[in-house]
Structure formats: structure tokens, C-alpha cells
Amino acid sequence: QVQLVESGGGLVQAGGSLRLSCAASGLTFSLYTMGWFRQAPGKEREFVAAISWNGASTYYADSVKGRLTISRDNAKNTVYLQMNSLKPEDTAVYCCAARIEYSLEYSSSQYDYWGQGTQVTVSS
DSSP states (O other): OOEEEEEOOEEEETTOOEEEEEEEESSOGGGOEEEEEEEOTTSOOEEEEEEOTTSSOEEEOTTTTTTEEEEEETTTTEEEEEEOSOOGGGOEEEEEEEESSSSOOOOGGGOSEEOOOEEEEEEO
16 A cells, blocks of 8 residues: 655754655555645644655745755655755644646645655744
8 A cells, every 4th residue: 555654753953953754655656646735733634745746846935935955756656845044833734645637736635645744843
């Protein structure tokens, strides 16, 4: 079955960096659009970034543009989220998601498979 497993979360001070990874199995990874979402306590799930099947196109939420970068390695079936200049408001559980359709979407309902998530905590 399809599995998406995130790693790389942790506790970091404001201004610091983290790199999240999401390893996929049970699907033809290179055919899927991949996305990252996050959910903070008491808040709804929020779109962060998406990347096309070949990495040529990316799409970011305004709140993370210029600080977070999504990338992928199809040979390793892995998508990454490089997080720089982190802020306390970036604190959340970060999940990756896979979508078989080509278009980059910000709506979570458009994604077919989800990982369990990894916690990112940014202290002030």
C-alpha cells in the first residue's frame, strides 16, 4: 500500500533552519504532484508548498515564500522541504501529500495520499 513517511522535524530557535523529508513507497512517485501542509494546534490544516512531478514547477503559500523551498528527488522517491529563517508561527505538524493529477493545488481535498506528519517547533 502507499506510504508517505516524514522525518526531520524538531525544535529550533527562531531564525534557524530545518530540512524535512518525505519518503514515498507503494506508488510510482515520479507520476505524482507532491505537497506539504501544516497544522498548528487549534487551527485548520494549511497549504505550504507543492511541486510538479518533474520538479519544474513549484507553488508556495504567501506566508512562506522566500523562506521555505520544496524540492524532490525522483530517484530516491523523496520530497523535501528546506525551511530557513523560521518563525514561531511556523510551529506546526508538517505533513506531505501526493496527488496523481498534474496541476499544483493548495486544497487538501485534492490530494490522494497523506503521511502522518512530523512536528516542527520554533522557539522565540
